[in-house]
Amino acid sequence: MNMVECDRLTKKQGSVYALNELNIQIKKNTITGLIGRNGAGKTTLLKILAGLWKPTTGHVEVLKVNPFNSLTVSANVAYINDEMDFPNALTLSEILQTGKRFYGNWDSQLAERLFKYFSFNPNQLHTHLSKGKASTFNMIFGLAARCEITLFDEPTTGMDASVRKDFNRALLKDYLAHPRTMIISSHHLEELEEVLEDILVIKNGKALLHEPIDVIRNYAIGLTGRSELVRQWVTNKQVLYTEDVGANTCYAVVKNEEIDIEKAKRLGMQVTTVSASDVCVYLTNQTTGGIDDVFK
Amino acid sequence: MSLNKMSLGRLVGEQYLFKWKAFAGVFNSMVALQLLAIVFTWGGTGMHGTSMGNVSLWMNYYSTDGVIGLTLVWVFFTSILITTKSYRNDDYLFITNRLSSNLANMAFLLSASTVAGLTAVFSQYLIQMIQYLRGNTFLTEALPLTTGEWLSGTAATILYVLFIGTIGYFIGNVVQLHRMLIIIVPVGLLGFLFIYDFNEPGFVSLYEFYFRETAFGLFAVKIIGTVFLLFLANILVSNRQEVRK
Numbered sequence: 227m228n229m230v231e232c233d234r235l236t237k238k239q240g241s242v243y244a245l246n247e248l249n250i251q252i253k254k255n256t257i258t259g260l261i262g263r264n265g266a267g268k269t270t271l272l273k274i275l276a277g278l279w280k281p282t283t284g285h286v287e288v289l290k291v292n293p294f295n296s297l298t299v300s301a302n303v304a305y306i307n308d309e310m311d312f313p314n315a316l317t318l319s320e321i322l323q324t325g326k327r328f329y330g331n332w333d334s335q336l337a338e339r340l341f342k343y344f345s346f347n348p349n350q351l352h353t354h355l356s357k358g359k360a361s362t363f364n365m366i367f368g369l370a371a372r373c374e375i376t377l378f379d380e381p382t383t384g385m386d387a388s389v390r391k392d393f394n395r396a397l398l399k400d401y402l403a404h405p406r407t408m409i410i411s412s413h414h415l416e417e418l419e420e421v422l423e424d425i426l427v428i429k430n431g432k433a434l435l436h437e438p439i440d441v442i443r444n445y446a447i448g449l450t451g452r453s454e455l456v457r458q459w460v461t462n463k464q465v466l467y468t469e470d471v472g473a474n475t476c477y478a479v480v481k482n483e484e485i486d487i488e489k490a491k492r493l494g495m496q497v498t499t500v501s502a503s504d505v506c507v508y509l510t511n512q513t514t515g516g517i518d519d520v521f522k
Numbered sequence: 523m524s525l526n527k528m529s530l531g532r533l534v535g536e537q538y539l540f541k542w543k544a545f546a547g548v549f550n551s552m553v554a555l556q557l558l559a560i561v562f563t564w565g566g567t568g569m570h571g572t573s574m575g576n577v578s579l580w581m582n583y584y585s586t587d588g589v590i591g592l593t594l595v596w597v598f599f600t601s602i603l604i605t606t607k608s609y610r611n612d613d614y615l616f617i618t619n620r621l622s623s624n625l626a627n628m629a630f631l632l633s634a635s636t637v638a639g640l641t642a643v644f645s646q647y648l649i650q651m652i653q654y655l656r657g658n659t660f661l662t663e664a665l666p667l668t669t670g671e672w673l674s675g676t677a678a679t680i681l682y683v684l685f686i687g688t689i690g691y692f693i694g695n696v697v698q699l700h701r702m703l704i705i706i707v708p709v710g711l712l713g714f715l716f717i718y719d720f721n722e723p724g725f726v727s728l729y730e731f732y733f734r735e736t737a738f739g740l741f742a743v744k745i746i747g748t749v750f751l752l753f754l755a756n757i758l759v760s761n762r763q764e765v766r767k
Contacts, residue, residue, distance in 0.1 A: 278614060278764060279765075289525075295619045297530065297619045297622070300618055300619055301527070301617045310615055312612075313543075313612050315546050316543060316544065324616065327540075329526060331526055373526065374525060
């Protein structure tokens with residue numbers, strides 16, 4: 227069953243297309259990583275799915291209904307981002323109590339335990355939290371709300387490395403105990419890779435790739451060798467990235483299809499795997515060269 | 523996982539209770555303004571003196587008009603305030619849609635108007651007490667209002683506060699429609715105050731329609747009817763609005 231369906235979803239902001247005829251389907255009970263560079267349209271997509279913004283054209287369905295202004299969607303979709311400004315009249319523990327009053331599936335026990343684990347002060351105000359602490363608190367709120375669909379928009383902003391690790395584990399454990407549909411956006415796949423099942427890569431408002439993470443891991447291979455040889459070898463293939471790595475040596479990342487790896491090795495080229503996170507970086511680059519090309 | 527079901531009625535109730543907490547700060551400014559207005563009545567709100575031969579007569583007026591006036595100013599700005607981004611977005615942190623958010627806001631405005639109207643009316647006793655302590659015992663010896671007069675006076679005050687609050691809430695919601703309106707609406711209103719001839723028959727009859735009605739029942743119907751229409755307009759205006767921008 228699809229929890230989210232977008233058909234030629236377009237969102238125009240001023241003269242810029244934040245989303246441009248985006249087509250996606252997200253299945254029930256999956257954790258999807260929404261990966262894209264800054265300005266690719268991640269936040270726009272999530273806000274439309276949460277029913278906060280309305281699309282310019284195209285069709286969108288969340289839980290089988292149009293999300294904009296829908297009570298069903300609001301009650302069953304938690305949208306967590308770093309702009310949540312809780313009112314200053316409420317302390318952190320009062321915010322959690324309010325959450326319990328609103329969300330029917332609210333998990334007080336989980337909220338309390340995480341609250342203690344991350345050593346929050348119940349009487350503190352949300353505005354007085356540091357960036358990382360606020361992100362952690364919002365994460366607790368999002369997990370405890372236990373909504374059918376949970377959208378995390380760059381949830382780890384400002385978190386330090388150990389909190390980030392804890393966040394991933396908490397997310398995974400809670401997901402295993404209470405399966406639901408989650409979409410987590412990030413511009414950096416590496417820090418989330420261990421929890422994700424599917425990857426949705428978007429670039430310039432379009433879905434570039436939507437595959438299980440294993441497919442992405444085998445999506446491309448890296449070839450290193452004498453420049454002319456590598457260049458000749460990769461013509462007519464889909465090249466994701468090239469880089470000069472030394473005098474007369476070149477590294478190229480190509481899509482892993484119709485590549486005769488054995489032959490490449492025999493010709494003296496080094497064949498390496500490319501991590502899922504690197505694949506995403508190369509796919510979302512605007513050009514096949516890197517920042518080095520700017521300084522040429 | 524089971525879907526979270528929330529009826530509109532229950533949701534509005536929860537949001538209303540939430541607003542009492544989240545918007546509690548607005549009552550601080552109300553108390554401050556009303557106390558300020560009470561202080562202004564210290565030496566009387568009006569004075570009149572005359573003398574005939576060797577008799578001179580001084581009259582001092584004491585009234586709660588100032589308190590009520592400042593309460594109206596307060597409710598106007600407060601109801602604009604609750605349509606601004608940070609207050610509006612509070613609802614969208616939890617469950618809501620535009621309709622339920624509007625209903626809860628109106629319920630809150632109604633209660634806030636009741637509280638503000640009541641405290642404004644009760645300020646007369648504080649004023650009397652202050653004057654009594656100053657040795658001015660005339661006010662406390664004056665004929666008290668009958669229960670009927672007191673009730674209709676209080677209800678009328680509350681209705682005025684609600685009326686102005688609803689107008690403020692509507693202006694606030696209209697302003698939120700487009701960034702340009704943040705400039706256009708206040709400038710337009712101020713310009714209107716300067717340029718407009720308030721003796722124009724259209725305005726005079728409008729003024730008389732709302733503020734010169736002597737039959738309380740008819741007055742209540744007019745105010746409640748207008749509030750209701752403005753409220754419907756609010757729902758239409760905000761129903762397409764994008765939030766958490």
